[in-house]
Amino acid sequence: MNKSDGKVIDILLIEDNPGDIRLAQEALTESKINNKLYIVEDGVEAMEFLRNKGKYTDSPRPDLILLDLNLPRKSGREVLKEIKEDKDLKRIPVVVLTVSNAEEDILKCYDNYANCYITKPLDFNQFIKVTQEIEEFWLTIVKLPPK
Amino acid sequence: MKNFIVDNPVSKKPVILKSSSPSPSSGKNLDEDEYQLEETQRATFNILEDFYEEKLRLEDTQRAILNILDDLNQSNEDLKKAHDILETRVTERTADLARSNAELEQFAYIASHDLQEPLRMVSSYVQLLAKRYKGKLDGDADDFIGFAYEGALRMQMLINDLLSYSRVGRHDTRFEEVNLAKALEKAIENLHLTIKEKKAVITFDPLPVVFGDMSQLTQVFQNLIENAIKFKRVDPPTINISARLEGNECICSVKDNGIGIDPEYQGKLFLLFQRLHTRKEYPGTGLGLAICKRIIEQHRGKIWVKSKPGEGSIFYFKIPTKLKESLQ
Numbered sequence: 001m002n003k004s005d006g007k008v009i010d011i012l013l014i015e016d017n018p019g020d021i022r023l024a025q026e027a028l029t030e031s032k033i034n035n036k037l038y039i040v041e042d043g044v045e046a047m048e049f050l051r052n053k054g055k056y057t058d059s060p061r062p063d064l065i066l067l068d069l070n071l072p073r074k075s076g077r078e079v080l081k082e083i084k085e086d087k088d089l090k091r092i093p094v095v096v097l098t099v100s101n102a103e104e105d106i107l108k109c110y111d112n113y114a115n116c117y118i119t120k121p122l123d124f125n126q127f128i129k130v131t132q133e134i135e136e137f138w139l140t141i142v143k144l145p146p147k
Numbered sequence: 148m149k150n151f152i153v154d155n156p157v158s159k160k161p162v163i164l165k166s167s168s169p170s171p172s173s174g175k176n177l178d179e180d181e182y183q184l185e186e187t188q189r190a191t192f193n194i195l196e197d198f199y200e201e202k203l204r205l206e207d208t209q210r211a212i213l214n215i216l217d218d219l220n221q222s223n224e225d226l227k228k229a230h231d232i233l234e235t236r237v238t239e240r241t242a243d244l245a246r247s248n249a250e251l252e253q254f255a256y257i258a259s260h261d262l263q264e265p266l267r268m269v270s271s272y273v274q275l276l277a278k279r280y281k282g283k284l285d286g287d288a289d290d291f292i293g294f295a296y297e298g299a300l301r302m303q304m305l306i307n308d309l310l311s312y313s314r315v316g317r318h319d320t321r322f323e324e325v326n327l328a329k330a331l332e333k334a335i336e337n338l339h340l341t342i343k344e345k346k347a348v349i350t351f352d353p354l355p356v357v358f359g360d361m362s363q364l365t366q367v368f369q370n371l372i373e374n375a376i377k378f379k380r381v382d383p384p385t386i387n388i389s390a391r392l393e394g395n396e397c398i399c400s401v402k403d404n405g406i407g408i409d410p411e412y413q414g415k416l417f418l419l420f421q422r423l424h425t426r427k428e429y430p431g432t433g434l435g436l437a438i439c440k441r442i443i444e445q446h447r448g449k450i451w452v453k454s455k456p457g458e459g460s461i462f463y464f465k466i467p468t469k470l471k472e473s474l475q
Contacts, residue, residue: 019268026275099264122267122303124274 009035009139012062014046014079015097016071020120024066027131033139038062043074047082050089061147062092064138067114069098069105077108084113091145095134255313259306266306270299301432308434312419315363315441322446322470325361327354327399331388333361334368338376345384347376352389357397357468363442364466368401370435371462375403377429380457395469396448400461407456416452439464 011028015021021039028037038059040046048054050062065083069076080096083089093115098105101119109117118134121127138144273296281289331351335342342349349372357364368388375386381404390399408416408423415421417440422433439462443450446466454460 017264017268019272023271023275099267120267122263122270124271124278127271 007034009033009064010038010060010062011035011064011066011135012038012040012046012049013066014040014043014071014076015066015068016041017068020068023124023127024131027128028135030128031132031135033135035135035139042072043076043079046071046079047074050083050086050092063144063147064135065092065094066097066134067094069096069100069109077105077112080109080114081112093138093142093144095138097134252313255309259309259313262306263303266299266302270296270303273299301426305432305434308432308438311366312434312438312441315438315445320360320363320445322358322360324356325359325364326356327364327390327397330361330364331368333365334372337365337369338372341373341376345376345379346382347372347379347384347386349386349388351387354388354390354399355392355397355468357466358470359446359466360442363445367439367442367464370439371401374435375401375405375460377431378403378405378460380404380406380459392468393465395467396465397468398463398465400463402459402461404459407458407460408452408454409456410454413452413454417450 013021013024015024021041025037028035038049040049045054045056046067049056049059052059067076067080071079076096076098080094083092083094090113094113096109096114096117097120098118099120100106106117118130121130273292277289277292277296281292328351331354335349341347372386372388376384385404387402388399389402390397392398412423416423417436419437420433421437422431440450443464443466448464448466450462450464452460452462
């Protein structure tokens with residue numbers, strides 16, 4: 001059953017670890033939600049994607065952003081801050097998905113208006129479950145701002 | 148002592164003035180008087196000479212004492228200098244040790260934290276392999292995937308334990324008044340699945356308030372109780388926790404009716420990675436008791452065990468009930 005009324009949900013995954021990218025893809029292919037996953041591998045590209053700059057002039061505005069914190073060039077922390085300080089982007093929900101368990105990271109992300117902070121589960125099945133739950137929650141339960 | 152100044156005048160030998168020769172006596176009485184006088188004079192002279200000798204001796208003694216005092220003064224100063232040097236060295240050495248300790252802890256923390264990342268990849272993809280291809284390749288392939296997965300899981304356990312080991316003693320330790328009963332309650336709560344599964348019976352006597360870190364003491368109880376259940380001998384495993392006060396210290400005991408520990412190995416029990424059983428018999432990383440020891444030592448306390456194989460073990464730990472200066 002398609003819970004998103006036939007609309008394709010666009011998800012932007014900002015992640016540089018190919019292993020994690022693939023895991024997210026695996027999790028999302030099993031998903032019941034009709035989604036399209038876009039992937040950028042560093043912070044600079046992420047901002048270009050969101051602002052339709054560089055090679056991303058045609059990129060859609062994502063419904064949900066999954067953001068890793070440790071990224072090359074521009075870190076996930078900077079990306080989060082830029083998104084939330086940009087009046088055109090700040091309404092897009094940002095889910096921070098990282099290995100860091102550090103209190104400092106958690107606080108800083110919420111200070112910068114992250115919509116939620118999730119530590120990547122170590123166990124594969126948990127990871128799949130969490131990814132699907134993120135999707136389920138943000139894309140079917142939460143009322144998102146209109147595009 | 149330094150300004151002990153003694154006046155040391157040059158003494159002159161007393162000189163007695165005598166008439167060159169007795170004048171011709173004018174009468175017997177006069178002669179006798181003169182003779183008496185001379186006698187007295189001689190006696191006085193002798194006494195004076197004795198005094199003089201005595202004075203010289205005293206002066207010698209005085210000089211000797213002064214020398215000794217000087218020497219003592221010098222030794223005292225040398226001692227003070229040596230003491231100062233030693234103190235500086237001890238301070239430096241302590242700072243060095245503290246620094247290298249902190250670096251080591253930082254290293255262990257970062258190493259175990261960063262190791263988790265690639266390991267997560269290994270275990271995730273082995274799990275994905277298992278999920279997708281189990282039974283579709285051949286028996287060997289399933290076995291190999293199984294071993295790889297077991298290995299990854301074990302490593303994850305090790306890294307987690309190493310992380311908690313290295314976390315003990317990091318600056319986020321908070322020492323305050325802790326109700327030991329609360330710490331135990333929390334530990335039992337954390338273990339409730341294991342306790343339920345193994346039908347363990349846990350009893351405890353009133354426990355005092357101690358001075359320590361709540362989460363660390365919870366961890367000590369948790370590790371000790373977990374061990375007591377893991378190494379059970381009969382059903383149900385029975386564990387009793389009690390405590391007594393001794394001055395400003397609390398001695399807490401965790402007693403079980405488990406398999407007990409061979410006396411030969413009791414000394415090694417608290418060492419890092421020390422295991423007494425094969426993984427097949429009893430799984431574990433060999434870090435549980437090492438973590439307990441490190442935590443108790445953080446509290447400036449002591450942990451030890453009394454055990455008889457085939458009867459059970461009692462683990463004791465002693466921690467302060469009041470703030471010790473050295474803890475803050």
